[in-house]
Amino acid sequence: MKILSPVKYEYGNLKIGGGGFVTGITFHPTDSRTLYIRTDIGGIYRYDFDKQTWAYLADKVTADD
Known part of the structure; x- marks a missing residue:
């Protein structure tokens, strides 16, 4: 046997392309450069x-969370 x-x-x-859609989008209330979807x-993402x-x-x- 070779080790x-x-x-x-x-x-x-x-990264999986296609399918699904964004159900919510919002900017941070005090930081306009923080975008969440x-x-x-x-999935939940920050841009x-x-x-x-x-x-x-x-x-x-x-x-468990």
Whole structure:
């Protein structure tokens, strides 16, 4: 049996296109550069205006939460 060297890996979010829709959108009440959206499939995101990307905010939420 051949022993293989360890392989470095990194877990991350997978961007899935298509399907679903935004069910809520709001700006932070005191910061107009903080935008949040909620999706129909349980996602909640904050928009990063500098990077022009969405950050998923429920990474650390578990079923117990």
